[in-house]
Amino acid sequence: MIIASNFKTNHTRKLTKDFITTVNKSLTTNTKSEVYIFPSSTALDTYETQDNLIIGTQNAYPIQSGSFTGEIGSAQLDEFDIKTILIGHSERRHILKESQESIVNKYKFYMNLGFTIIYCIGEPLKIKEQGINKILEYLYVQLEGIDTSYENLILAYEPVWAIGTGVTATIEDINNIHDVIKEKIDKPLLYGGSVKLSNVEEICSLKNVDGALIGTASWNKDDFIKIIEITKEL
Ligand code: 13P
Secondary structure, X not given: OEEEEEOOOOOOHHHHHHHHHHHHHHOOOOOOOEEEEEOOHHHOOOOOOOOOEEEOEOOOOOOOOOOOOOOOXXXXXXXXXXXXXXXXXXXXXXXXXXXXXXXXXXXXXXXXXXXXXXXXXXOOHHHHOOOHHHHHHHHHHHOOOOOOOOOOEEEEEOOHHHOOOOOOOOHHHHHHHHHHHHHHOOOOEEEEOOOOOOOHHHHHOOOOOOEEEEOHHHOOHHHHHHHHHHHOOO
């Protein structure tokens, strides 16, 4: 299983350090899952972790360094040996208006640097209401320009209407979408969108779900540790 926590705009450096240290200690030698934590940029640092606890960045600009106010580049990530990035998250697409073109540029840049990329796709509510064919059409547009044969690619299906709303997609919906995506692209596929302690086991038990990308329910370290524990044998 791949279990990932996206901190989004939460936790200070101090809290992040405490979170990572505690989660790291909780991983035992029989925790086979790969665990990812994506802190905010201000809390990126060199953390001593076990091999299966990986720290990534929520975002970065496709540049080594330069004049891009407010952004960070690959030089800042190299400083902490960060080699994992989230790209295409719906909050960046919809709230921060990142275009597919800029997402593709970012993807190519970090792919060429060999980063592990968790690439997010997902449809808004008005598309979901039009049925599965429209959903798939929408998701395929988000894959345009993306080299899905890239060896270090992990995909995440995160329906926009399920993110941070407490409304999780139904097991049937997750199953249907994941089956179709997996048939098209043979890469690890995570589900994200209101995954929580009470539903993570059922979701992660689905054949074509390789893990979860979690926001809200992962920000409490004890809950996140429980989530890792519950899913470690799946
Ligand atoms: P929530 O778990 O808060 O719905 O967020 C999901 C998400 O966006 C993870 O990237």
